[in-house]
Amino acid sequence: MTIGIYGLGRFGSFWAENLAKHFSVKGYSRSSIRPVPPGVLRVEEDEIFTCDTLILCNSISSMPEVLARAADRLRPGTLVMDTCSVKMYPLQLMAQRLPETVYILGTHPMFGPDSAAGGLSGRPMILCPVRGTEELFQAWEDRFAALGLTIYRMTPEEHDREAAETQGITHFIGRVLDDLNLRPSDIATLGYTRLLQIRGQTCNDPLQLYLDLQRFNPYTGGIRARLRDAIEKEMKRLDAEYPSP
């Protein structure tokens, strides 16, 4: 078995490097100058599509283009996983655009180079089985669990609903804090230190991930509206309780 990692950006490189400790891993990046992580063999696009297991680590918004490039070049029996931070949109596209002879397993590794800097142990990962046998899905669930990850299976809709409340709002607040340009402070309370950590961690991720999270998860818009309402409510409460000092 050989795993092909399509896309060696911030997350793809991290994932490839971790998987290469246990599996044979090839990597492809459209950028020839991007470094390949230790243990990973750089290959051309044609060769990555011949791997029996292909893990897509491209951005959510590039999914239509990548699927168009992959569709006619994948062999029957290939397992294709995505790693997108939303699940309904990419899995619907994959089911529509990849040939029926190809298996599909949606994954969302809910960690990255920052949050899993101390190791993968206990970090959550979501699986959304789409097309294939239960044996195939269970085998991958077992492999990911063996890396120390905590695996949850859910439907793409369950995932997006939950992720909008958790990851979506966290990234939105992180970017808002970045706009505010909050600075470290000698007199930081523990709570403020946590705010700065949220800002640092979310803004370390590519801007494209943030934009795609907000765009392609159908539930994030509603959460953002609720956040705006909650802020207005707090502003009004303060005005009402205390017209002026």
Next chain:
Amino acid sequence: MTIGIYGLGRFGSFWAENLAKHFSVKGYSRSSIRPVPPGVLRVEEDEIFTCDTLILCNSISSMPEVLARAADRLRPGTLVMDTCSVKMYPLQLMAQRLPETVYILGTHPMFGPDSAAGGLSGRPMILCPVRGTEELFQAWEDRFAALGLTIYRMTPEEHDREAAETQGITHFIGRVLDDLNLRPSDIATLGYTRLLQIRGQTCNDPLQLYLDLQRFNPYTGGIRARLRDAIEKEMKRLDAEYPSP
């Protein structure tokens, strides 16, 4: 030397209990049913005002009333400290309303029962000397540092400017998250877990502290306005980048 703690609310009880490990501590609460922490002697209001060192742990908004009750009953040479989370407003009041024979040291212990649950070591504390000798202020700085606290001296204005950006915005965001009623999630990312911690910790503090922080720090209003602007900016950015999926 005997320290009198005026007010045995959430913070006053915590502070009294910690100080009682090293000093003789008396405590007063206007509520006779409030429990007195271990090592602290409960006394009446008349007696608390006879302590040579009086630490006010009442709410910011009750400061005018408490100073009115204290002013005529304090002995010459008493050192009065406050512990308010804002400094300009209460220290101005104290300087105006306490007799000239009384020394004044503003303090802001930037921790509480939650953030210092693991101990005081390394937690920050701010001192704003107002009236007294450098020897007196230095003696207290040394005593607090001996508890493991990291001490910073600053002016009340420097404090309020910095605290509005750090503590003020953290408490505001914590209350907003509470309005959103965010729930723990099995698939929480590290960032979301930190958001929940901020919500839990800030909303564990009394509502009055939150309201007083927002009201009596002259800089929090400006920060809230900047926060609202940053949210609008992010909302517009998303609308502009991605009119619809």
